[in-house]
Amino acid sequence: MAPLTATVLALFVLLSSTLADVPQAEAPELSDIGLFSKEADNRIHVLVRRTAGRRSYDMYHGTSEQAAASIIKTGFRPSADGMLGRGVYASRDLRKAQGYPGNLSPADRIILKVKVYVGKVKKIDSVNHPLRRTWHVHGYDTAWVPPNSPQWISPLTENCVWDPNRVKIMEVFQGPAAAVGRLKSLLNSMKAGHCQPWLLC
Structure with a gap:
């Protein structure tokens, strides 16, 4: 569980620092993000939504x-x-x-x-x-x-x-x-x- 939490945290930091600067032409649609295992997907999806909500x-x-x-x-x-x-x-x-x-x-x-x-x-x-x-x-x-x-x-x-x-x-x-x-x-x-x-x- 600890490695998963660390992965989620690292991804959140990465998304926070990059999505804010992504040109609108390249902004990902959230429904298209499916790069993670089922176990991690729910947490990642929530983090991506929160990050995109601040974009x-x-x-x-x-x-x-x-x-x-x-x-x-x-x-x-x-x-x-x-x-x-x-x-x-x-x-x-x-x-x-x-x-x-x-x-x-x-x-x-x-x-x-x-x-x-x-x-x-x-x-x-x-x-x-x-x-x-x-x-x-x-x-x-x-x-x-x-x-x-x-x-x-x-x-x-x-x-x-x-x-x-x-x-x-x-x-x-x-x-x-x-x-x-x-x-x-x-x-x-x-x-x-x-x-x-x-x-x-």
């Missing part, structure tokens, strides 16, 4: 000033629908976030920088993917469109996160100077008080 990426979310203020005050609300279904949309590519919301002039858009704890990720690389809108039903926390997917509408990467609690506001990153000033002041006052779960304090 995070800095991303960007494009919105309006009014919506950004609401997000800062009360957290994200999932979009009712979108290319990947219901969820909170964000991208590791700033250019993707800069295109939203589509009904606003680019000069009026606000970009929030967020920390996303992706959990279990499903790659959706085609508009015809069978899980494109139902990935969450199959146990995934985040849907991810890789950059330059050959059968996707946009060449830019995007993510849809089912649980808004996985998305934490880091900063007001970009937008009109006056709007950014107002939003930064609001964010700082929110962080100065009791730090809310949707803020990265």
Whole structure:
């Protein structure tokens, strides 16, 4: 039993130090990890899930000033629908976030920088993917469109996160100077008080 415990501990340390730095394109799907004996598998599976649950990426979310203020005050609300279904949309590519919301002039858009704890990720690389809108039903926390997917509408990467609690506001990153000033002041006052779960304090 002692050698097994030492093996599990060593694997946990290894996973902790590597998974946090794994590019999203190479992030393993947890259901595909089956490299261990049945005796060790349950412990390893739990450790891998815990490690992956902490895996995070800095991303960007494009919105309006009014919506950004609401997000800062009360957290994200999932979009009712979108290319990947219901969820909170964000991208590791700033250019993707800069295109939203589509009904606003680019000069009026606000970009929030967020920390996303992706959990279990499903790659959706085609508009015809069978899980494109139902990935969450199959146990995934985040849907991810890789950059330059050959059968996707946009060449830019995007993510849809089912649980808004996985998305934490880091900063007001970009937008009109006056709007950014107002939003930064609001964010700082929110962080100065009791730090809310949707803020990265």
